[in-house]
Amino acid sequence: MQSFRALSRTPFYVLTGGLAVLFLYPLIWTAISSVSPQPGSAQVDGFGFGNYATLATYQAGLPHYLANSLVISAVAVVLTIVVSTLGGYAFARFRFPGKDALFLLTLSILMVPYATLLIPLMIWLKQLGLGNSLVGVGIVLAVFQLPFAMFMMRISFEAVPKEIEEAALVDGCGTFTALRRILLFAVKPGLITVGLFAFLAAWNDFMVPLFLVGGDDQPLPLALVNLRQQVMGVIDYGATQAGVVVLTIPCVVLFLALQRHYVNGFMSGALKG
């Protein structure tokens, strides 16, 4: 802040405005090329959804790949939220043998990134009956979301005053009722952040399905990358850019709607970390 205060107003607006345009340009370019009959041509001659129609008919088709993406994301989000809520509650409020070891083990998932575990996971998931399965991909993505989610939910529960819960326990309800009826509302901002991060990570992931599923089980990002190599190496840029737009719209909408949670969750997490 200090070093930039010296800039007078007009150069500041020109500099930052120019930067903002550079950051937004690729997004705008993609949006325009996706509705242009000849993507990338100097002027947009005509406007149409032909690229989206091509994408919809490609092999198994857009709805199918979107459904795959939805299944993977739903499994990952639900599993991340449920497990990290229960686990965060346990780590924040209970003392039990092995607690610190388990918490450290969960955080150490960050140290051993999943790129190095995808080869064994491919074999192991097959053994578990989850070979080539969207549910398997969702579970793997949830596991690698767990360190952040667990950390976030633990600090969320720790921030809730103990008295609130103790009052409920004295009134005779069990810990689970206290969790469900009272605590869950107190940790809602943490839950939203964890859910949003898990969704964005799962919806956009490319590497895990690349290693773990194939054929018609591909989610949209994987299908789009493979779309490039169709038809004798001729790349359908229009359809690919339409796919990028389809993938991006939910993320941008969610991001803009939940921006405050995203930034705040980030800040509280980063500050304590």
Added chain:
Amino acid sequence: MTTLATPRPGSSATAAPGPGPQRRRRDRRALAGWAYASPTAALVLVFFVVPIGLVLLMSGSDWNLLGGNQGTNFPENFTAVLEHRMFWPAVGFTLKYTVIATLLLIALGLGLAMLVQESTRWRGLLRTAFLLPTALGLASASLLFYALYSPQVGPVSGLLDRLGFAEGQVSVLGSADGALWGTVLLVVWRFAGFYMLLLLVGLQGIPHEVYEAARMDGAKPFQVFTRITVPLLRPSLALSTIMCVTGSLLAFDQFYILTKGGPDGSTMTLVQLVYNLAFESKRDLGMAAALSVVVLLALVAVNVVQLRALRGSSAD
């Protein structure tokens, strides 16, 4: 959820004889704690601990993509990896890419964070603009840039022509340098906002009074930056560096989509090589697992060193 939440028999079952009510209550709490933590334990054991064991086992086995496990092949997998003609080039390229990406991202992230530090309406809009690319998946962003760089449809090739860097249709990703810097540009675009946010948190933690005092003492803006901002920002800078180094050492999506390691293996990263060994050139899962183990150990070592540095810096 309920199927996973089976309570585990804790050590509390073997409580001392004649436990008082306090003791019994504590044991019950411990049991409940384990019950709530058991889904975490199950998930971590089955999908993290077992795969680590398995990758170690596979790295010592003759394991074929189609044929499965065909016996032990212990030191051979590792010697084959070290002698593979792409191994050292991949190590070198991954390190080079990591240094470039980290320096650029941290510098740009810090610059952007300083630009948007004050909260005004205009700066709020700027923040949103810089953060918007982080909403895209890395794969989507890579596909987007693949089209941007394409000589047939993308504007970049024409721009390079007009600026006099090249003539006619240039294939940005067709040369080794173009492929490296094209990928770096994509990564900078996608992640700069992320590091801006991370460093913004640190900047906002620096009290105003420190700046006031420095200005009273007549410090120049540059001195304020090097003597106050950077030292007080060290924990955030260290955290950003760790995340950036870790992410870059494991770079895969952007290279798989933009270059597939080409041209001529000039942008081959270590994880891309793992993929190639397993699915493309060799279909040798044992060798791919051995390379995974090498990468994994190197990464754990890098993280331990960096975490120690981070702890040292935040203790200052």
